[in-house]
Each structure stands twice: as structure tokens, then as C-alpha cells.
Amino acid sequence: MAKRSFLSPLNQRRLRNFRRNRRALWSLIIFGVLFGLSIFAEFIANDKPIAVSYRGEIHMPIFKFYSERDFGGDFPTEAGYGEPEVDCLIVTGGLEDCFDNPEELIAAVDDGQTLEGDFQAGWMLWPVIPYSYNTIVDVGGVAPAPPSPQNWLGTDDTKRDVVARVIYGFRLSVTFALTVTVAASIIGIMAGAVQGYFGGWTDLVFQRFIEIWTGMPSLYVIIIVFAILGRSYWLLVFLTVLFGWPALVGVVRAEFLRARNLEYVRAAKALGVRDRTIMFRHMLPNAMVATLTMLPFLVTGAIGGLASLDFLGFGLPSSAPSLGEMTLQAKQNLQAPWLGFTAFFTFAIMLSLLVFIFEGVRDAFDPRKTFVADGDVVTDETIFETEQSAQSAGNDAR
Amino acid sequence: MGAYILRRLLLVIPTLLGIMIINFSLIQFVPGGPIEQILANLEGQGDVFESIAGGSGDADVGQQSESDYVGGRGLPPEFIAELEREFGFDKPPLERFLNMMWNYMRFDFGESYFRSISVFDLVVEKMPVSITLGLWSTLIAYMISIPLGIKKAVKDGTPFDTWTSGAIIVGYAIPGFLFAILLIVLFAGGSYFRIFPLRGLTSSNFEDLTMIGKVLDYFWHITLPVLASTISAFATLTLLTKNSFLDEIKKQYVITARAKGLSERRVLYGHVFRNGMLIVISGFPALFIGVFFGGSLIIETLFSLDGLGRLGFEAAVARDYPVVFGTLFAFSLIGLVVGILTDITYVLIDPRIDFEARN
Numbered sequence: 001m002a003k004r005s006f007l008s009p010l011n012q013r014r015l016r017n018f019r020r021n022r023r024a025l026w027s028l029i030i031f032g033v034l035f036g037l038s039i040f041a042e043f044i045a046n047d048k049p050i051a052v053s054y055r056g057e058i059h060m061p062i063f064k065f066y067s068e069r070d071f072g073g074d075f076p077t078e079a080g081y082g083e084p085e086v087d088c089l090i091v092t093g094g095l096e097d098c099f100d101n102p103e104e105l106i107a108a109v110d111d112g113q114t115l116e117g118d119f120q121a122g123w124m125l126w127p128v129i130p131y132s133y134n135t136i137v138d139v140g141g142v143a144p145a146p147p148s149p150q151n152w153l154g155t156d157d158t159k160r161d162v163v164a165r166v167i168y169g170f171r172l173s174v175t176f177a178l179t180v181t182v183a184a185s186i187i188g189i190m191a192g193a194v195q196g197y198f199g200g201w202t203d204l205v206f207q208r209f210i211e212i213w214t215g216m217p218s219l220y221v222i223i224i225v226f227a228i229l230g231r232s233y234w235l236l237v238f239l240t241v242l243f244g245w246p247a248l249v250g251v252v253r254a255e256f257l258r259a260r261n262l263e264y265v266r267a268a269k270a271l272g273v274r275d276r277t278i279m280f281r282h283m284l285p286n287a288m289v290a291t292l293t294m295l296p297f298l299v300t301g302a303i304g305g306l307a308s309l310d311f312l313g314f315g316l317p318s319s320a321p322s323l324g325e326m327t328l329q330a331k332q333n334l335q336a337p338w339l340g341f342t343a344f345f346t347f348a349i350m351l352s353l354l355v356f357i358f359e360g361v362r363d364a365f366d367p368r369k370t371f372v373a374d375g376d377v378v379t380d381e382t383i384f385e386t387e388q389s390a391q392s393a394g395n396d397a398r
Numbered sequence: 399m400g401a402y403i404l405r406r407l408l409l410v411i412p413t414l415l416g417i418m419i420i421n422f423s424l425i426q427f428v429p430g431g432p433i434e435q436i437l438a439n440l441e442g443q444g445d446v447f448e449s450i451a452g453g454s455g456d457a458d459v460g461q462q463s464e465s466d467y468v469g470g471r472g473l474p475p476e477f478i479a480e481l482e483r484e485f486g487f488d489k490p491p492l493e494r495f496l497n498m499m500w501n502y503m504r505f506d507f508g509e510s511y512f513r514s515i516s517v518f519d520l521v522v523e524k525m526p527v528s529i530t531l532g533l534w535s536t537l538i539a540y541m542i543s544i545p546l547g548i549k550k551a552v553k554d555g556t557p558f559d560t561w562t563s564g565a566i567i568v569g570y571a572i573p574g575f576l577f578a579i580l581l582i583v584l585f586a587g588g589s590y591f592r593i594f595p596l597r598g599l600t601s602s603n604f605e606d607l608t609m610i611g612k613v614l615d616y617f618w619h620i621t622l623p624v625l626a627s628t629i630s631a632f633a634t635l636t637l638l639t640k641n642s643f644l645d646e647i648k649k650q651y652v653i654t655a656r657a658k659g660l661s662e663r664r665v666l667y668g669h670v671f672r673n674g675m676l677i678v679i680s681g682f683p684a685l686f687i688g689v690f691f692g693g694s695l696i697i698e699t700l701f702s703l704d705g706l707g708r709l710g711f712e713a714a715v716a717r718d719y720p721v722v723f724g725t726l727f728a729f730s731l732i733g734l735v736v737g738i739l740t741d742i743t744y745v746l747i748d749p750r751i752d753f754e755a756r757n
Contacts, residue, residue, distance in 0.1 A: 340583035
């Protein structure tokens, strides 16, 4: 195996360790596929066709606005691709007769007939699910409609397709959680590092500050800020980070407090290395395991937090494809159990996969972890052990 | 140790003061206060929970402005002035804050704005729900987690260990209210099994029931909410027990106990148990408080229970400041003191822990 790798031997070991953890690896694969698909949600669930061939020209309504006039219709508004008239205009190449009996003409074109007049056959390529998250589905019956061949998981109480909402909601939740986690970790790690490295008064004052900060009723603040500034996705990200970063501080601080009197740090100091370099280059890698331990709970916490806010009606704007809102609907429409099941299993699968992946990452980074030959990781309990020791180490310092 | 405890107790003061100052100043920027709430109520448009139930939370907060009571159109200005005086809003904020803190320091928490009941009584009134949820879910969690943790420690590394870990971690990751929804749909929704009631702590005919009937009725009502709030509680405790037992089992006194021919059961429960449980016991102060004052807004809302979680939320939305600040002060104080108590328990249980050893 003379293959050269871009990774350092240490990272190669980590990668190997991760691969050996079958539960984490499979979680990553499944999650990767699901998230990858949901990134292209517009191509899977959309109320606009991916491609339209009209009079020999290919149009992509998914990217570009086309008015009905572009297809020979009357209105300057966006073409309603689901309507039979527009459908007929496209497949026939804009015949006038489409306004009278579109269904007949479509059926005729489907049979392969050539119609008289200015006929030119066209086609439309639809996504698998012809609804977007906010499309009102045109079916009869009462509002939360049960699963049917047309709506695989039924519709919600405003007649929107549940599958489409799950796909978009999954993407929204995951991107929200990852953004929040990355931002909160960066702030939390820096704060914890500074606090633990300098110790003493810095630590004492900062610790009080965090106690005060975590004493704030975050739900209330979110309600207030939303009332003043209006609801938006990025504002919610900002607020969640604002209240989320202290979660990591304790662990990082404890690791730094422990390490700051160790020989390698003293040696580095004696050599005149700058504080910043000591902290982030020499000490941080050692605090990595403890930090990664908290990450799965930051991620799931962010998703759970978003869901509860949406559930209470204080989350994202009501137009957003939110899974928390679906949970609320499930509670309000107990006669429609498919909403509850969908919400529960979407969250259960999403959160389990994320927890398993991050657990695997954590284990892969842990130098003390031993891996058995057949690939099962020995334990995953260190998570709570670290949490515990962080707590007591944190207390030591006061 | 004495000096350490004293220092920690003294540090409570600036922290508590900080929490109160921040929250009090925050309130000053909020559009719409209790007076607007009352005016809105008088004009018949102020049902705060209507808007929450309907899912549009901004309706109640954004509608009024601070200076000219839009909601008060049609009400005489003397009436509004009267209200302001009654609530003490005619004084400057600093004076109000100092007044408030002075009362709180003497543990006088005042009365709710909207119900003629003292904040203290209000909290006591809501406690049955919190105690119910807290007590039973804690009991269940301990009764399952500790034996499970011990079994996992004994069977460390086996498939049993792996899958139970997976299961409890998943249970920990999924928010409790999703389990609650699933339970409601399955057992109380009418679509599948209509076994458990949907709302409340007791039935409406509770007074007429016999003693046994009352007990049964109570347990019948609390099954689902307790179950939903228990599921996430397993993970921490089980893994804590397991780790602690793993550490102990490796020690020499266990080898000695085995060598003198004790049964495995006796070794585990007679010798290891005492030492292994120490770390679990050190969590008792926090646990105790959690049982009495814990509240989960969403679980309570889902099962229509009237507990402390709802109280805090309702007070915040309705701008019932005495309740908001009274509970904030009391619970922050309790939380800080319990933190110190927990640390002292650590020392009592394991004298090797020394908080003053650092330079």
C-alpha cells in the first residue's frame, strides 16, 4: 500500500476508527443520502416542472419565471403549471382550443395524435412529488386528508402535501441545527478557552456572567425580539446562538483549567510562545474530545429547540416548512394520526442519525479509545463521564 | 471548607442582582405592559392564549405602543392614571426596581396583577402538577436506570450493552413532547386505543369518587404525561451508574470479596453498590428541587395541566410582573444555593475532593 494520503497519520487513524464504527458509518451514509436529496428538494417536490418543452424550446421553470403569456396564455402572472389549461397549452404548443376543452386535447396528444392548426407537440418533466411545501393540494374532502396514492402521507390542515413539507422541513431543520452548532461552538470554545487558560479573576467574573446569562428566560426574550423586529430565519439563528453558546463553555473551560499547569504548557510559556498560539495550537487539540462529546447534544438541542418554538407558535414565520408546526397540527387534529406519526418518525430518524454520527466522530478522535478487531466500538458512555468530570473540575477552580 | 462555603454564598449576591437587573431593564424596552393588558381585556380583545392556541404569537405583543395606549381608546384618562398609580408605574424605573428588590430581600413577593392572590400562594397552587410529574418520573427513572446501569456494567461490551446504550441515547435525543404526541395519538386520540384521558390531573367528578376511585383516577390521568417526561431521563442516570460501577468493579476490595467466596449478587449489591452509588447520591439536592419546582411548558400544555411551566409562560405573556420577577428571583436563588449544596455533597461523599487545593 504505497498510496500517499493527504491526511496526516493521526487523521488517517481517526478516519479508520470512524469507519470501523459500523453504526456511525451507516448513520452517516443514510444521513448523507437523505440530506443530499433534501438539498435538491426543489427537484423532488415542486409545483413547477423541472423542464418544459414548448414549441421546440426547452424552458426550466424551476429556475426562471415564465408568465402564462410565454406559453400562449392570457395572463402576465406566473404560469400555473398544474392547471389543465396551461398543461394543454404546453403540450399542444399553444392552441387556442385549450381554453375550451383542455382535457380532451391533452388526452389526444397523449394518444399520439397530431392536431390541426398551429400544433407542435411539447412535454413537461415533473418532479416525483408535484407539490412544493406551500402548494395547496386540489383534492376533495376535509382538510387533513388521509394518505392516498396522490399524497403519500396525506395532507395537513391547510391541504398541503405532508411529504413535501417533510422534505423541506428536514432540510430547514438540519441546516438550522448545523449553522447554530457551528456558530455556538466557535463562540463557546473561544470563551471557554480564554476563561480556563487565564483562570483567576477572569474566570471568576466570566463565570458569574455566564450564570447571569443562563438565568435569562430565553423564550421570553425571543418573543420580545420577534415582536419588535419581526420574525425571520436568521434572527432566530442569531438568538439561538446567543443563548446556546454557554453549553460548551463549561467543558472547554474544565479541560483548559486542567491542562494549564501541565508541563507542555509551562514549557511553551517558558519558550515565550504567545498565549493565543498556546491556547489554540497546543491546548485545544487536547480539549477536542471533551468538546466533541457535547456536539451531538448541541445539534439535537438546536433541532428540538426549533421544534418547540414552532410548536408554541413563536418560531419561524408561519410560511416556513416547519416540522414543529406539523407537530402542533398533529395535536390539534387528533383524528389525523398520520400527522403525528410523520412528525415523530421524521424527528426520531433525523435525531438518531445525527447522534450516532457525532458519537462516532467523538470516538474516532479519542486517543484512549480501543477498537476491537471486528469493528464494534467498545463503549459510548464516556460522554457522560466527561460531562461529570467537567463539572467537578469546574468546581475545583472556584 | 467554611471559608469556601462563605465565599460561594457571597458570590450568590452579585449573580442574583445581575439576573434581576438584566431582566428588569429588558422589560423596560418591551412594548405593551400590564396596563395595556388590562385595557385590552376590558375592551374584550386581550385573550392572550387565543393567539397562542392559534399559533400567531405576535398579535398580543406588537399591538400597543408604550406612550399612547392605543388599546385604551375610549377609556377615560383618569382611569388609566388610576391604574398606573395602583401598579406603581407612575414612579421612575429605578425606584420601582429598588422597591422590588427590597421587598424580595425580605421574601415578600407581592401579589399577582391579575388575580388577587399572592405570588407565593400562586406557586403553591401550581405545585401539585409539578410534584406529580417530577416525583413519579424521577421514581420510575431511578427504579429502571440503576438496575439497568448495573447490568450494563456487568455485561460491559456485550450486544446487550450496545443496544441498550443506543436505545437510551435515542430516547435522550428526541424531545419529550414528540413522545407525548405519539402517546396521545396512540392511546388518547381515538384513532387507535382510547385508553387514557386527554386532559387534566383528575376527572371532573373527582369529588364524588371513593378513596380507591380517587387514587385510580389520579394514576389514570397521569400515566401519559409521566411516561412522556420520563423517557429522556434514563440516559444520564443509567450511564452514570454504569460508569461508576465499572470503576468500582475493577478495584481490589471486589477481588477480595469474590476471593472469600461471596455470591456475585452479594458482591454487587452488598459491596459495590454502596460505593458505586455515591456519585448518584451527590445529585440528590438538585433532584429534590427538580421534583418540586420543575416545570415543562410543552408537556403541561399538551396534557392541559396547570403547572409551574405554564405559570411562568402565562405570566410572561400577560406581563404579570410580580409573578415574573418573584418566580425569577426565588428560583434563581434556589438554583444557586442548590449548586453550592451539590458541591458540598461531593465533598461529604468523597473527602478527597478539595475545592481549595488550586493555586
